[in-house]
Amino acid sequence: MLTRLLLFIVLFTPLFSLTTHAATSTAASCNLSDVQTAVNAAAAGDTVMLPACSQTNWSSTLTITKGITLEGAGQGQTILGDNVSKGGSSCSGGGPLVAWSVNAPNSLRMTGLTIVGVATDPGVCQRGHITVGGSTHSMRLDHLTINPAQTVGIFIDGDIWGLIDHLTHVGTFVNGVRVEHVNWNGTSNDAWGDQSWAAAINYGSAEGVYIEDSSFTSTDPNFIGGATDCFSGGHLIFRHNTVSMYNNQSHGADSDQRHRACRWQEVYNNTYTYSNVNNLAFINWIRGGTGVFYNNTITAAGYTNKIVQAVNCRDASAGCGGGPNYTPWGACDGSSSYDQNSNGGYRCVDQPGSGTSKLLGPDPSGTTITPANTWVGNILDPIYVWGNTLNGSSNNTTSGSTNVSASRDYYVGTARPNYTAYTYPHPLQGGSGSAPIPPNNLQATPQ
Numbered sequence: 001m002l003t004r005l006l007l008f009i010v011l012f013t014p015l016f017s018l019t020t021h022a023a024t025s026t027a028a029s030c031n032l033s034d035v036q037t038a039v040n041a042a043a044a045g046d047t048v049m050l051p052a053c054s055q056t057n058w059s060s061t062l063t064i065t066k067g068i069t070l071e072g073a074g075q076g077q078t079i080l081g082d083n084v085s086k087g088g089s090s091c092s093g094g095g096p097l098v099a100w101s102v103n104a105p106n107s108l109r110m111t112g113l114t115i116v117g118v119a120t121d122p123g124v125c126q127r128g129h130i131t132v133g134g135s136t137h138s139m140r141l142d143h144l145t146i147n148p149a150q151t152v153g154i155f156i157d158g159d160i161w162g163l164i165d166h167l168t169h170v171g172t173f174v175n176g177v178r179v180e181h182v183n184w185n186g187t188s189n190d191a192w193g194d195q196s197w198a199a200a201i202n203y204g205s206a207e208g209v210y211i212e213d214s215s216f217t218s219t220d221p222n223f224i225g226g227a228t229d230c231f232s233g234g235h236l237i238f239r240h241n242t243v244s245m246y247n248n249q250s251h252g253a254d255s256d257q258r259h260r261a262c263r264w265q266e267v268y269n270n271t272y273t274y275s276n277v278n279n280l281a282f283i284n285w286i287r288g289g290t291g292v293f294y295n296n297t298i299t300a301a302g303y304t305n306k307i308v309q310a311v312n313c314r315d316a317s318a319g320c321g322g323g324p325n326y327t328p329w330g331a332c333d334g335s336s337s338y339d340q341n342s343n344g345g346y347r348c349v350d351q352p353g354s355g356t357s358k359l360l361g362p363d364p365s366g367t368t369i370t371p372a373n374t375w376v377g378n379i380l381d382p383i384y385v386w387g388n389t390l391n392g393s394s395n396n397t398t399s400g401s402t403n404v405s406a407s408r409d410y411y412v413g414t415a416r417p418n419y420t421a422y423t424y425p426h427p428l429q430g431g432s433g434s435a436p437i438p439p440n441n442l443q444a445t446p447q
Contacts, residue, residue, distance in 0.1 A: 025047070026048075027051065029053070050113060057080075070098070070109070071110075077114075084097055088122065096128040099131045101134045103136060107139070110140075114144070117151070120151075126151060127155075129149065131155045132154070132157070139209075141164045141167065143165075146171070147171075153174070154177045163209075164210070167211070168214070172218055173225040176227040179235070180259075181193060181234045181263065182232055183195065191363075191364045192259050193263065194260060204420045210426050212237075215241065221276050230249075232256075237266040245273075247283050252314070258366040258369070266421070268293070274298075281309065282399075291383055301391065308398040309399050332351070337375070343403075353383050354379070355378060385411070398412050
């Protein structure tokens with residue numbers, strides 16, 4: 001018996017010694033130095049608590065490079081003032097209040113606090129209040145308030161999948177959430193979103209950044225800003241949110257030079273309210289890529305403009321500004337070798353209604369495109385708009401541009417064939433979520 005006991009101890013003691021347990025620690029105060037000290041001492045999987053505190057201003061960035069939970073005492077209980085420089089009018093330097101860089105298989109979570117924007121962003125440098133980079137596929141940012149936002153609230157820039165939920169964002173002409181998917185699928189040397197564009201889309205999957213159960217409010221009654229922005233191969237899903245005086249925006253292969261367009265957007269089951277429609281040109285602007293916009297409820301008295309604007313800014317008729325050359329792609333008028341060039345340029349690089357392309361070579365410097373002077377090769381992948389209401393009546397009005405045509409690059413009043421939404425709520429909220437509700441207004445599949 002003694003021999004067996006000794007053998008058990010010898011065999012299993014190493015296994016017990018490898019077992020780790022997540023720990024919880026509390027920062028000594030809300031001062032940046034105390035929080036950074038607690039974060040530095042934490043191990044992956046640990047939780048760092050912030051105590052309740054009145055507004056505590058930080059002038060430097062909290063940097064987190066491990067998969068932990070950063071948890072405040074609650075919205076309105078733990079209040080941090082973002083006085084970190086945003087780069088000034090020249091966009092020199094600057095940074096966010098909190099910068100995460102976490103790689104798979106680690107996860108991260110930030111929850112239960114309020115951020116008050118103090119430092120302004122006159123150059124629109126988009127340094128962000130919170131930034132997330134790396135390759136984690138388990139990110140959750142939840143129960144956060146950003147009020148007032150002085151720059152983009154949350155900036156996702158990496159191979160990041162996950163969830164933003166129960167966010168309260170209040171600002172003026174600043175984006176609530178900006179999504180770029182560089183280094184897609186864990187690749188490296190892809191600063192522009194090329195890998196995302198070369199990969200097929202797994203519709204209705206966990207692949208992307210989900211924004212749900214959140215509110216976005218603009219306090220500027222005269223200018224409509226973007227609750228979201230998306231480019232560089234971004235995959236963005238915006239659902240079950242409440243939006244006041246904001247809309248959804250994106251970028252194509254135009255104003256940001258070498259950066260690729262937004263890859264994929266799902267915008268559905270949201271409520272939009274507008275008290276002034278003078279500067280409301282659209283509810284959702286798709287400048288590149290594809291996606292779905294459905295089952296949204298819009299209240300905007302006197303609004304007669306389009307619901308979705310599917311405009312390729314490199315088209316002569318687009319009127320976006322920033323041209324006419326759109327370096328390095330050129331205008332989409334038949335003169336650029338990167339476009340298909342039949343019919344005046346169609347199909348243009350990453351234009352609205354386009355899908356998977358050839359893989360362009362790594363080019364972190366942005367000075368070359370490999371292969372050079374060759375059509376990028378986007379397949380046709382139309383946008384679908386259906387089931388939306390404006391002031392209680394069905395309205396799916398969508399506009400295009402020279403190379404973006406109805407019943408080819410986008411379909412109105414027709415559900416996307418073979419599309420099913422991902423489970424709601426997102427599993428990262430806890431529990432298994434529920435089976436998705438089938439999209440309404442189903443019609444025959446266009447051929």
